[in-house]
Amino acid sequence: MKKSIRIVRALLIVLVLSAIGWLVAQNSSLLFKPVKTYQISTPLVNVKEHDIDAVMQPYLGLSFWGLNLDLIQAELTRLDWVAHATVKRSWPDRVYVLIEEQKPVARWGAAGLVNDSGTVFYPRDMSLFADFVLLDGPLDKSVEMLLYLVKYQSILNTLGFTVAALKRQVDGVWRVQLLNGPELVLDANQSEASIQRFIRAYPKLSPELRKSASVYDLRYSNGFIVGNGQ
Known part of the structure; x- marks a missing residue:
């Protein structure tokens, strides 16, 4: 009986609240x-x-x-x-x-921006962000790419280099374009170790080689290849 009374009271409350809401x-x-x-x-x-x-x-x-x-x-x-x-x-x-x-920190492809959480969004006007770092890769890798941008830039600060663009290919290969400088090509699995080796070796390269280099292919376990774009 008490249980039935409680149920009736609950139903009455619901009905009253619904009636008030309707009114x-x-x-x-x-x-x-x-x-x-x-x-x-x-x-x-x-x-x-x-x-x-x-x-x-x-x-x-x-x-x-x-x-x-x-x-x-x-x-x-x-x-x-x-x-x-x-x-x-x-x-x-x-x-x-x-x-x-949205708080953009980088461009994404031709028409997008990446916010500080790694989320890509597409504003109507991109004209004010031409100088932002360009990220390009699979959309579901945007968070990972933003993290790697921070990591690579931190390492490259040692040589005073600035990342202008970072691309992640479908096969996982990273391509790092330096501002007013050459491109670094990194293996998908050993990218951080490869770039650290490059940092140590770069000061030993001749000024002539540095000036002519357009690509440093770092996808080798014991060194890297220098390309001059010719």
Whole structure:
């Protein structure tokens, strides 16, 4: 009997809450409270305010409590340069929009950028990022490539070299293009050891050989081949 009473009470609570939810969503109800305005609570750099406004305008005038925040957040996240969006209610009639923008650290192929988490995204305008390091490889290897970029650059700092582009071929071979300099070709499995050997050997090369070199093929266990591009 007690169990039955508890079930009945639970059902009544659900029904009451459902009825209240229905009432607050009805324009004709005395309990209806519309959303009148929204406010962007974070500074914007690349995200356009008019893009956010296009998403938010259809929700103004709808029920404050009936607003589908998850749906709005999903729509905002699809906007150019938005990495994450959060929407919060603020009584009595305001909604706050918090935007986390993408933070690019490198280019990806011809039309993409890589953020600081290794995720690739494709903004409409790439004109401001021509000087960023170029990464190119399988899309599912973007995180790995970003990590290797950091690793290779750290090692090459010893010689004052700067990585301009890093490519990972389908067969796993790495191609490191140095800024205003030659290209390094690295084996998939021994890339770090190979580049360390190159760092130790490079100062011993003649100035003439260094000047003419266009490619250093480091895919050998006991040395490397110097190509002059001719």
